[in-house]
Each structure stands twice: as C-alpha cells, then as structure tokens.
Amino acid sequence: MLMPFTQKVLQVIRSIPEGKVLSYGRVAALAGNLRGARQVSRILHSMSGKHELPWYRVVNSKGKISLPPGRGYELQRALLESEGVAFSLSHTIDLNTCLWQPPDFMEWSG
DNA sequence: CCACTGACTACTT
DNA sequence: CAAGTAGCCAGTG
Numbered sequence: 001m002l003m004p005f006t007q008k009v010l011q012v013i014r015s016i017p018e019g020k021v022l023s024y025g026r027v028a029a030l031a032g033n034l035r036g037a038r039q040v041s042r043i044l045h046s047m048s049g050k051h052e053l054p055w056y057r058v059v060n061s062k063g064k065i066s067l068p069p070g071r072g073y074e075l076q077r078a079l080l081e082s083e084g085v086a087f088s089l090s091h092t093i094d095l096n097t098c099l100w101q102p103p104d105f106m107e108w109s110g
Numbered sequence: 111c112c113a114c115t116g117a118c119t120a121c122t123t
Numbered sequence: 124c125a126a127g128t129a130g131c132c133a134g135t136g
Contacts (some may be wrong), residue, residue: 037118
C-alpha cells in the first residue's frame with residue numbers, strides 16, 4: 001500500500017536504531033523523495049510530539065544539530081549522548097561511525 | 111489554484 | 124570555515 005510521503009518519513013525515523021543518526025536528506029531519500037529534506041523538518045514540527053518518534057536521531061547533513069540552544073538543542077544532544085553518540089568539540093557528530101546505513105537497498109514503499 | 115512556510119542541501123564567495 | 128544564494132516540495136489555509 002502506498003503511504004503518503006509524510007507517513008513513510010515517520011516509518012523511516014521509527015526504524016533508526018539506538019546510537020545511530022540520519023540526516024534529513026537521507027530520511028527523505030528513504031521515504032522516496034530525494035529532495036524532501038525540508039518536508040522532513042516540517043513533519044517533525046507537527047508530528048514529533050504526537051507520535052512516539054526518535055526525532056532526535058535526525059540531524060543535518062553536516063552531522064550537526066539544527067535546533068538552536070534553548071529550542072531543543074540541549075535535549076537532542078543529551079538524548080543522543082545517552083545512546084552513545086559522541087560529539088566533537090565543534091558540536092558535530094562523527095557521521096563515519098554514527099550515520100545509520102540501512103541493511104539493504106530495499107524500498108520502504110510497503 | 112495560489113501564497114506561504116520550513117529542525118534542509120549543495121554550491122559559490 | 125563562515126555567510127550568502129538558489130533550488131527543493133509536501134502540507135496548510
């Protein structure tokens with residue numbers, strides 16, 4: 001069954017394992033839209049509170065938290081660190097070790 | 111249908 | 124590395 005882009009994004013985020021992160025662009029790509037990074041952010045705005053969603057496992061393509069201090073940055077960083085995600089001195093996650101790489105090239109359409 | 115919004119991204123200065 | 128620019132597109136009213 002084909003789900004709306006929004007629903008696929010939620011499914012992808014829910015499947016991110018502990019200690020791993022994805023960029024907005026990667027989430028969008030797995031959801032079937034290579035250019036949908038901005039939609040992911042908008043979706044998190046409206047859905048992160050109402051769904052049980054590990055929204056904090058989503059960062060930007062540079063491996064940094066996009067939320068400004070006082071608006072969720074500290075919470076997101078604390079949650080990630082509690083799962084073993086390490087931050088560099090420049091507030092950056094090492095994507096070489098923490099970026100989640102899906103097991104297969106399978107589609108998330110179903 | 112049109113206008114507007116975004117927790118983005120890649121590219122250029 | 125920091126700042127600016129252009130492209131991107133699903134939801135919402």
